[in-house]
Amino acid sequence: MSHQLVKVLKFGGSSVGSEASLQRVVHIIQGETAACRPVVVVSALSGVTNLLVDLVESSDPESIVGQLAKRHIDMADSVLDQRRKYTYLRHLESILEELRAACTPKNRADRADFILACGELMSAPLVAGLLTQVGVVAQAIDARTLVRTESGFVDREQTRNLIQSWFANLSRFVVPIVTGFVASNEHGETTILGRGGSDYTASLFAEGVGAAKLDRWTDVDGLYTADPNRVKGAGKFLFLLLEDASTWNESSALGMHVEAFQPVLEACIPVHVRSTRFPQGDGTLILPRFLPHRIEKDARAQLAHAGHHTTIAPNRESYSAH
Ligand code: ASP
Ligand code: MG
Numbered sequence: 001m002s003h004q005l006v007k008v009l010k011f012g013g014s015s016v017g018s019e020a021s022l023q024r025v026v027h028i029i030q031g032e033t034a035a036c037r038p039v040v041v042v043s044a045l046s047g048v049t050n051l052l053v054d055l056v057e058s059s060d061p062e063s064i065v066g067q068l069a070k071r072h073i074d075m076a077d078s079v080l081d082q083r084r085k086y087t088y089l090r091h092l093e094s095i096l097e098e099l100r101a102a103c104t105p106k107n108r109a110d111r112a113d114f115i116l117a118c119g120e121l122m123s124a125p126l127v128a129g130l131l132t133q134v135g136v137v138a139q140a141i142d143a144r145t146l147v148r149t150e151s152g153f154v155d156r157e158q159t160r161n162l163i164q165s166w167f168a169n170l171s172r173f174v175v176p177i178v179t180g181f182v183a184s185n186e187h188g189e190t191t192i193l194g195r196g197g198s199d200y201t202a203s204l205f206a207e208g209v210g211a212a213k214l215d216r217w218t219d220v221d222g223l224y225t226a227d228p229n230r231v232k233g234a235g236k237f238l239f240l241l242l243e244d245a246s247t248w249n250e251s252s253a254l255g256m257h258v259e260a261f262q263p264v265l266e267a268c269i270p271v272h273v274r275s276t277r278f279p280q281g282d283g284t285l286i287l288p289r290f291l292p293h294r295i296e297k298d299a300r301a302q303l304a305h306a307g308h309h310t311t312i313a314p315n316r317e318s319y320s321a322h
Helices: 019-035 048-057 061-079 082-102 112-133 156-168 197-209 242-250 262-266 293-305 316-321
Strands: 006-011 037-042 138-141 148-150 175-179 182-185 190-192 213-218 239-241 271-275 284-287
Touching (some): 006 019, 006 197, 037 112, 037 197, 048 061, 048 112, 061 082, 061 112, 082 112, 112 138, 112 175, 112 182, 148 156, 156 197, 175 197, 242 262
Parallel strands (some): 006 037, 037 175, 213 271, 239 284
Antiparallel strands (some): 182 190
């Protein structure tokens, strides 16, 4: 078996929120399959989680469910062929049915987490269907079977073990499309990781599958000192230390889920923040202070495979000799 680098690719809501953007995502994943073994994590279509938040409180749930149905059916209409659309719509219908049952006045307080989780449960099979249609063997994965929470927090050890054994048994020819944000507790009930939680999911999967890198694809080409759309002269970070990014993020400076960097930080996995609108851009590379030997070996093998024999970093022996 040839050596294959595993990479986690995470796509946020705006990346999967329009037909044009979805096509760019497919193109990116297709390109990656040539060079590595991707594990994909997706958010809900943009705006969908906000609608679901409204749904939990709404006095007119049917109108919101109708909007959600239309949004996904329209998207399926525009990107899927007849056969995939048929499969996807059947899946969509079963989720919408469960959603309707969950948002009755009697049930919805207890089932709020399930209601919020539906965005990702509806997006992952759509992305998987589209990829399969263009010849990538893709499979939607419901992360509720792999991410375990207890009393509102992720049980990191159980989650790591679940992801590891799932991945060990997954055919390397299958590209998994994992639902971000969603989890389940020890009673088998659906739970969620908190807003922006797909980044945390991606980080947990990067750790669990032993990824050499996590590419976080969004609609801004990197991390900035302030919101570039609002603050004139905001500067872009080309590089950040993972340790710094994690600390800043914990004090909400980077606006990601508060625990998003924990798993990748502990596993020393580089993160690359990139834009689906401008994939040729540099983005922001977030590097651990030290590259663990495992990742360095992967990178060397990858370069050797591509015919490069340049030294990419001082090797450990010569490094420690100084
Ligand atoms: N869809 C969820 C949210 O909007 C999770 C995510 O996008 O990361 O918060
Ligand atoms: Mg989102």
